[in-house]
Amino acid sequence: MSGDEALVLRDVRRSFGRTVALDGASCTVRRGTIHALLGENGAGKTTLMRIAYGLLAPDAGEVRVNGAPVNLGSSRDGIALGLGMVHQHFMLVPAMTVAENVALGGRGRFERDATATRIEALGRDSGLALDPRARVADLPVGAQQRLEIVKALAHEARVLILDEPTAVLAPAEGAELLRWLRRFADSGGTVVLITHKLRDALEFGDDLTVLRRGRTVLAGSRGEMTEAQVITALVGEAGLPSALRARTGALTPSAGEPVLHLEGVDYIDARGVTRLHEVTLEVRAGEVLGVIGVEGAGQYELLRILAGRLEPTRGRATRPTRVGFIPEDRLHDALIPELTLTENLALATAGSAHGTLAWEATRRSAAEIMRRFDVRAEGTETPARALSGGNQQKFVVGRERHLAGAALVAENPTRGLDLRASAKVLDEIAGADGDPPPAVVVYSSDIDEILAVATRVVACYNGSVREIPRAADPKDRTPYARALLGAH
């Protein structure tokens, strides 16, 4: 069956406002294969597949399904052409039953018994058993995912697009899903597997396409490429502005007093999933600890425990009373866009303040932060939303450093910023001075950024944290990429 093409995307471009998500991405998916679409966070994988499926219209480029060029308008078109998509965040109605969810999007009357029979038959044929009468909200995550696939199969999908399907599953469930996908492909179906897990892609992919910053940087069949090639394509050669690269190595690891200390820390989230297990970590004054990890590897919780925003379930965390924290989603977690800069400065101490607020003094501090950290805005009484992303982030960094001298934790601090603003923000975080200099922790999904600023690097994988020794060749990214995947 192989040889003919189920899905072809050629030179696809797409922007959201001023952000370019896809800048000439291509992907050719052969029928009867598992096609792994790889890339780091924000590389454009999901956008590309949403275009293939018809959820988004491309600005330019060509989409072919089964050899015929199509002008995909809405998701219904994708379904009609035999495409099925399983989104990372499930598109299910939790209050409705399995049968009702499968029937959604169909036409005509809802025949409950007929649908139930069909789901049972599909379950027998495909090996994806489900109770048609169960309420979706009561199903475990793995079953909800099976339902998403059954939904697609019920609509006669022969090409399944799965967006990070194993991210939400326990390892055993994930392996089972991948084996099922293998059987589906062997029986003539086609699978596009969007993933940032290199190991899954290398093990199960017949063909690979690697996206970086909206472009296809590597494409071909698995057999024709080496692991090293794929890793290089994924993380890139140093693609950083010179301002950053010049600083690499300029920082000397100093051994000041320990500032942040975790001892045997476990964290179990509200759903009962263990996010961190037995983490012991120390960050000293003057150090810049780089943290790397794929989505959901535990860095989210690690950073918040270090910053005092979460308490460990077990173990001990020693921190200064106040740790500066720069969260990834600055417009929701760090700033209130409608409030002025002065008010956003007061926000950071709102939880512990008493009595009346000294607005005049706060205004002066805000002005001082704007001056010291080069925040470009009309004045301290400008609402935060009127600032550009870079200036917003400089204000957040300035505020956190102003309020917490001893320790600073930053999560993807350059997200959404252009290169120049990124370099400035990283400078202010990693180059933070003081007496003693602060202990700094930076997480970034961009390994180049971490290598540029960190004096030490740890990797999160599946809830554990492991230090990565510096490679002899500072340009060699292989040990970091391997650590991301949990390989030693």
Added chain:
Amino acid sequence: MDALLALWDGAFGSAFAFWSATLVRTTPLVLVGLAVALAFRAGVLNIGAEGQLIAGAIAATALAQWLDVMPTIITVPAMAFGGMLAGAAWAGIAAWLRRRFGVLEVISTLMLNFIALALLSWVVRGPLQEPTGIYPQSATIVANAQWPFLLEGQRLHLGFAFGLMLAAASWYWLARTASGFRVRVVGAGPRAAASAGGVDVARTTFGVFLVSGACAGLAGASEVGGVTWALYDGISPGYGYTAIAVALLARLDPRGVVVSAFFFGALEAGAAAMQRDAGVPAVIVQVFVALVILGVLAGTHLRDRARAWRLVTRREAA
């Protein structure tokens, strides 16, 4: 034209119209308007001010009956505090449901309005009914429990002064104090308030909910003590719902609440006169009020759009 003149005369045409009609109707609207504005500022959609007002009115009446031998200096503060406590307690049910079970306050407060109405209907036919047991209303409260008038020969009463003081205090609270600032940040950005500011969001919204209920409860006490002197089924002609319009027109600013409450108070006073003198149904005024609210909401939206547009164009030019 005659109708508009009658409307104007009814609201401002004479000293009596102004001091005894317009401002008397303004009083409960200031208090419930503040109740709604404070709750909305914290992102608490309390649309149950009506029920909280009724709870306050019931409590104030009961206290007035119970303390009937006490001097005014005891009875009136007791009615005011009792009304506030009852309003806060009534709101507290919804606040607790939200905190404990995540019940949407839009639904719970609305439902509690109906329960409060039923409760009112029961007490004026049961425990608080007038001694003859004929009419579904309470006995007139004793003179000691009637709230003092502020001006000789006019019906404007102490409740209005409470309203102005509470508006000033609310403004100061939101603008200057740490706990008032917490209310604002929780309303404007709950995630940032918790993550960047370490604010206990659940606690803050719970507290505001109670304060909001207390304001509405005070409105109920003030109506019984200053205007009706008795409790009966229709004690509130929907003040708790008009309050939502008052608060929105004021853009949730306590100072603005005084102004917009006055505007609605004048319209209601004028509408009554218009119906009486010009034979135009008061419903016309309600239609007008609804148009004003729609206009204000649309205007606010357009202004925000225009501002956003200016920002975008300025940034692109830069």
